[in-house]
Each structure stands twice: as C-alpha cells, then as structure tokens.
Amino acid sequence: MPKLFLMNVPHDCIEQELRDWFTSNEITAGSVRLIRDLTGGVSPCFAYVDLQENAKVNEAIEKLNGKELRGRVLLVSQARRVPPAS
Numbered sequence: 001m002p003k004l005f006l007m008n009v010p011h012d013c014i015e016q017e018l019r020d021w022f023t024s025n026e027i028t029a030g031s032v033r034l035i036r037d038l039t040g041g042v043s044p045c046f047a048y049v050d051l052q053e054n055a056k057v058n059e060a061i062e063k064l065n066g067k068e069l070r071g072r073v074l075l076v077s078q079a080r081r082v083p084p085a086s
Contacts, residue, residue, distance in 0.1 A: 001030065002051040003079040004060060009034065009047050010070045018047060021069050027060050028052045048079055 009018065015032040022029035030050035037044050051060060057078050065076040 002057040002060075004049045004051065004057070004064075005077050005079040006047045006049060006064075007045060007075040008072050009045050009074065010072050011045065013047075013069070018049065018069075022049065022064075025063055025067065027063060 006018075013034065015034060018032050018034070019029045028051070030052055032050075033048045035044060035046050035048075051057065061076050061078065064074065066073055068074070
C-alpha cells in the first residue's frame with residue numbers, strides 16, 4: 001500500500017481532520033498515523049498516511065505538497081523504509 005510522509009502538520013491536528021483534508025483535495029486516505037510526543041501528548045508535526053491501493057503516489061505528492069492546512073504549509077513526500085541497523 002502506498003504511504004506518504006507529512007511534515008509541518010499542526011500540533012493539535014487529529015486523524016479525522018487530516019483525513020478530511022485529503023478528501024477535500026480529492027485524494028482518498030486509508031489509515032492516518034500522527035506521531036505524538038508521549039510526554040506532552042501533542043504531535044511533533046509529522047504523520048504517515050496510507051493511500052488507497054489504486055492511488056498514484058506521485059500525483060498525490062504533486063497535489064498536496066506545499067498546500068496549507070490551518071495556515072501551515074505541509075511538506076509531503078513518499079514514506080521510505082529505513083533499513084535496520086547492523
């Protein structure tokens with residue numbers, strides 16, 4: 001399943017708001033995972049979003065990268081797996 005990595009997400013953003021933002025930009029999001037600070041409980045400004053199987057990652061990046069969500073310009077790229085350390 002294609003996955004996107006988003007930076008500069010508003011600190012108090014919730015999963016449904018991010019999913020709605022994708023929908024408003026005509027892209028269907030699957031699961032949304034906001035990364036939060038365990039101590040403060042706020043998002044440190046990044047998230048992972050799974051796209052539907054038929055979604056084209058490059059088209060989604062072109063459409064979303066640089067768009068605003070509540071006054072913050074989001075940076076969107078394809079999520080990449082980091083190989084485990086040896």
